[in-house]
Amino acid sequence: MTNEWCGWREATERALYGPGEGFYTRAGGPGPAGHFRTSVHVSPLYAGAVATLLCRVDAALGHPGELALVDVGAGRGELLTGVLAALPEEVADRLRPLAVERAGRPEGLDPRIGWHGELPAPGSVSGLLFANEWLDNVPVEVAETDADGVPRRVLVRADGTERLGGPVDGADAQWLERWWPAAREGDAAPGLRAEIGRPRDEAWARAVGTLRAGLAVAADYAHERDGRPPFGTLTGFREGREVPPVPDGSCDLTAHVALDACAGPGAVRLSQRAALHALGVDGRRPPLTLAAADPAGYVRALGAAGAAAELTDPGGLGGFGWLVEPVGGACAGLLGEWDG
DSSP: OOOOOEEHHHHHHHHHHOTTTSTTTSTTOOOGGGTOOOHHHHOHHHHHHHHHHHHHHHHHTTOOSSEEEEEESOTTTHHHHHHHHHSOHHHHTTEEEEEEOSSOOOTTOOTTSEEESSOOOTTOEEEEEEEESOGGGSOOEEEEEOTTSOEEEEEEOTTSOEEEEEEOOHHHHHHHHHHOGGGSTTSOOTTOEEEEOHHHHHHHHHHHHTEEEEEEEEEEOBOOGGGOOTBOOOEEEETTEEEOOOOSSSSEEEOOBOHHHHOOTTOEEEEHHHHHHHTTOOOOOOOTHHHHHOHHHHHHHHHHHHHHHHHHOTTTGGGSEEEEEEESSTTTTTTSSOOO
8 A cells, every 4th residue: 555645535445445455355355244234234134124125116116027136335245145035036036136346256146146346337227226335435535624714635644644735626615515514614613524425426326327217225324414523424444343544455444424415306315213114124022922822933033123123223223324216206105204
């Protein structure tokens, strides 16, 4: 890794996705599951909920001869594997499962799963596009206000050393003005930080654009315009622990997502808790009468309730944001009442 000064977007791109040396692209690495726990890794209930949503998309589209499930930021293919196991045979037989992931295809993956380093062509698939904790790893620039309240780009070296660069200008300045008002020039206090989410807006628009018809969903750490964190959210993860964000390829680099900025005109936002409840996942304990009638079944149901509670905990994974964007009209409202 070079130790020259550059913006956080370039440094993150190199640290996460550099050929052969990036955190995600290094050969033989454990993948995301070796360093942090996403909803996919908590329980098969999550894949089951995605399978339920996919079946609703299938019905809304009139049960097409080919139904796509595009998993963007697929890791090691865990979500697609789980969804295939949860689907009714009639739907699985028509499914075209596509993983989009910059790391190489893992050994032993179900041969039905296509593995691609890039998104499908625009307007080329119909079905469900699902991006679980993908946008938080799309690299962005970081800005910090100087002593005069002027937002400046933060420059960084591979060892994590930072300094302020030139003023934020152009499209990035316009993005800050609209979407991160606390850090805009003129009335900002010194030392405020912001992650400039414009590359994520563009990445999400490209992802949604791959659909000819269907539904696109992004599930991620998120914040809203009126509640942006004053010092940003950039951090690192390694072996299950939060660590300083050092862009040397040794750790994950992540920052929460301004999903409201990513949202297209027809999109809606809701919490993961609300979304999973709408898909039949909740943390209610099984009735005690089951313990007497079927002790083993009670233990299984109790374990599932615990996993469901973790997935829907409003102070944890349940507080994630879901950005849901229908394409073509038929798939609007598939999660019932919206809880924005």
